[in-house]
Amino acid sequence: MYQYTDFDRQFVRQRAAQYRDQLERWQAGSLSEEEFRPLRLQNGWYVQRYAPMLRVAVPYGELSSRQVRVLARIAREYDEPEAEVYRQALETQGALGTTSLPTHYAHFTTRQNVQYNWIPLAKSAEVMELLATVDMHGIQTSGNCIRNITTDERAGVAVDEVADPRPYAEIMRQWSTLHPEFAFLPRKFKIAITGATEDRAATGWHDVGLKLVKNEAGEIGFQVRVGGGMGRTPIVGTVLREFLPWNQIMNYLEAVIRVYNRYGRRDNLYKARIKILVKSEGQAYIDDVEAEYRDVIERDGAPHTISQAEFDRVAASFVPPALAARAGVPAEQADAALRQAADREPMFARWLQRNVAAHQNPQLRAVTLSFKRRGQAPGDASADQLDTVAELADRFSAGELRVTHDQNVLLPWVHAEDLFELWQAARAAGFASANVHLLTDMIACPGGDFCALANARSIPIAEAITERYQDLDELDDLGEIDLHISGCINSCGHHHSGHIGILGVDKDGKEWYQVTLAGSDGSDLSGPAQAGKVVGPSFSAAEVPGVIEAVLGTYRDTRNAGETFIDTLRRVGHEPFKAAANGARFKVEEVA
Known part of the structure; x- marks a missing residue:
């Protein structure tokens, strides 16, 4: 893991002290609400439907156990609403069950951050100071700036990896933090980077998506996509460069964002993202970026070129930890022991298949701890x-873990010989659900239970579907299915990219849900990132589980042997699934 320098640490602690001063001036009345609002947002403090919400930055999803213990302490000691606020929230939601x-x-979250929903603003400075003790903060988790940079959760250990993206992500984090030119962009700006063949970072859906590749000469560089995003206008990013030398990436990003900053819409919030500029200007935008890049190189002297020495300095933080270097059982012997344990324990065998991934070191594995279970919202801890x-x-x-794009936790340095013991410990803690990439491993935003922007609640829909599909044999038979749920068009639940997407909408002041099919975040190797298509009119909350069941029934009836849900859907087309979904509505009406 990257280790903060004295400069990093001093910077974060000074920022926490600065925020305390801002908070106290607001409390004393010397800062108005209008003046304080951008200051708290710059540090990750929102005001949501019932209470403040804090978003903590987790650069490229990587956490130490020490940091997680502080996150636990914040949840235990500070994530508690005032009694009257909580009573009002219960009254509102109680009417809905x-x-x-x-x-x-x-x-x-899907962007590898951590959020809290109930911390009072009066205690926010204490929380920022506590985060700073473990090199954490909320800087640039909000506002029209370059947000937290995300990566593949298996970065540095994935067997399909061309190069480890974490050193590049860290260099970009340092470059982008409080970048003076890009502090007030037309809209928020998100960057994702992957070094693997399979795109587990959903790079196509980001303002800038970067993929590490090798050219014919074996040199490392980046494929650069620009203009991806969800929301009201879902668009997959456009490739601007198939190969950009790795040491030029920040010079090129300067050009990409500078052109956006110059021409991006500032008069219309819904048309301010870079995806709208790229879509409307097309080749003209690309030409402007290339011209600006030439100016950065020739006029400015390529000031952000990454030197080999600087790359090596940062990369030195990302060597395998001491645990990975211990003398372990030979890989063949460990594999044989695992097979014997799997023969004795069928649930362990399921877990090995679903939650355990291969590792660059044959003695190690990457293990996903599932945070998807009955009675708890996806991603909650x-x-x-x-x-x-x-x-x-x-x-x-x-002592290291990763937050995943799918709202789970990954342990990246597990010895194969320890897997059975880890499974037993994870099962006792409730983290061993063998459902990774199956239907109940769904993505969901907090929705209307917390968010002021939401049109409908996400969590009860997730609960209803989870309750319906508890049979692991049935889940295994259905196979890999990405189900994503958003409470509004802002798409924090990434519904556009779900094989099945569910979107909360408002109809006459009531909660309804649209269902989309055949979306992809790019992580399934059978197809590129694409937005799902709506299958029909919106459905009531009571109808949604039946609609999902009808769609999956059509899949069972039409699939070929060994065919996944998304493959069947692409082969057969939407019409049979659309008819099944709309037929499910009539069945619910008949019962009612």
Whole structure:
């Protein structure tokens, strides 16, 4: 993991002290609400439907067990609403069937950050100072700036990796943090980077998506995509460069973002993202970027060229940890022991198949701890659960873990010989659901239970579908399916990229849901990133589980042997699935 320098540490602690001063001036009335608002947003503090929400930055999803324990402490000691606020929230949600709302929880997001939903602003400075003690903060998790840079959660260990993206992501983090020219962009700006063949970072759906590649000469460079995004206008990014030398990436990003900053819409919030500029200007935008890049190189002297010495300095933080270097059992012997244990324990065999991935070191594995279970919103983690995760990371993964794009946690440095013991510990803690990439391993935003922007609630829909599909044999038979749920068109639940997407909409002040099919985040090797298509009119909350069941029934009826849901859907087309979904509505109406 990257280790903060004295400069990094001093910077974060000074920022926390600066925020305390801003908060106290607002509390004293010397800063107006209008003046304080951009200051708190710059540090990750939003005001949501019922209470403030803090977004903590987790650069490229990487955390130490020490940091996770502080995140647990924040959940335990600070994530608690004022009594009257909580009562009002319960009254509002109780009318829709909720009897409680989680407190003392953190929430893992699709962009590898951590959020809290109930921390009072009066205690926000204490939380920022506590985060700073473990080199954490909320800087640039909000606002029209370059946001937290994300990567593949298997970065540095994936067997399909061309190069480790983490050193590049860290260099970009340092370059982009409080970048004076890009602090007030037309709109927020998100960068994702992957070094693997399979795109587990959903790079096509980002403002800039970077993929490490090799050219014919074996040299490392980047494929550069620009202009991806979801929201009201889902667009997959356009390739501007098939190969850009690795040391020029920040000079090129300067050009990409500078042209956006110059010409991006500032008069219309819904047309301000770079995807709209790229779509409307097309080749003219690309030509302007290339011209600006030439100016950066020739006029400015390529000031952001990454030297080999600087790359080596940063990359030195990303060597395998000491645990990976211990003398372990030979790979063949460990594999034989795992097969014997799997023969004895069928649930362990399922877990090995679903939650355990191959590693660059044949003695190691990358293990996903599932945060998708009954009675808990996808991605939510209680204070106690966070402490348990930290303990598992210390015992089995050199004190390191990763937050995944799918709202789970990955342990990247697990010895194969320790897998059975880890499975037993994870099962006791409730993290061993063998459902990774199956239907119940769904993505969902917090939705209307917390978010002021949401049109509908996401969590009850996720609960209803999870409750319906608890049979692991049935889930295995259905195979890999990405189900994504968003409470509004802002698409925090990435519904556009789900094989099945569910979007909350408002009709006459009531909650309804659109269903889309055949989306992809680019992670399935059978096809590129693409937006799903709506299958029909919106459905009520009561109808949604039946609609999903009807869609999956059509898949069972039409699939070929060994064919996945997304492959069947692409082969057969939407019409049979659309007819099944709309037929499910009539069945619910008949029962009613």
